[in-house]
């Protein structure tokens with residue numbers, strides 16, 4: 001049913017719960033897990049100049065070690081957890097607007113299922129869903145499994 005499962009992660013605790021579900025499903029379906037971290041170029045936390053944003057969009061991360069470290073930590077955690085279970089896993093990093101980049105990744109990589117958190121790092125829990133989760137649900141053509149932070153078992 002699913003050959004390629006995408007777990008978009010911003011490194012948040014809720015995304016970690018999604019990772020556990022993604023790995024479990026990958027095991028059942030003998031699928032590859034794709035861990036995707038999107039560097040949110042509009043996020044003020046990075047406070048990047050336009051030149052840096054351009055470089056990021058072109059995939060140059062080496063000159064921005066802090067940004068690269070966040071990305072590597074998030075996807076690396078997925079890779080480790082999958083490897084422990086003997087599941088094939090790929091790490092991917094993109095720069096852009098998270099929901100748009102996730103959608104594009106789905107279209108370009110034959111993703112059959114997306115597993116993601118209901119919330120992420122900014123975690124304003126008064127909203128039912130975070131904005132990235134909501135946009136992906138609205139605009140993605142494949143099934144999306146949304147888990148919340150209490151959803152591990």
Ligand code: ATP
Nearest residue numbers: 008009038116117119120121122123130131132133
């Ligand atoms: P908001 O960002 O709207 O203020 P939030 O941070 O609580 O709220 P979302 O950003 O929608 O919620 O996060 C929901 C899920 O979307 C996360 O658990 C994660 O799976 C995915 N996600 C969010 N941001 C990224 C990102 N930059 N890269 C990859 N996946 C992401």
Ligand code: MN
Nearest residue numbers: 120121122130
């Ligand atoms: Mn967010």
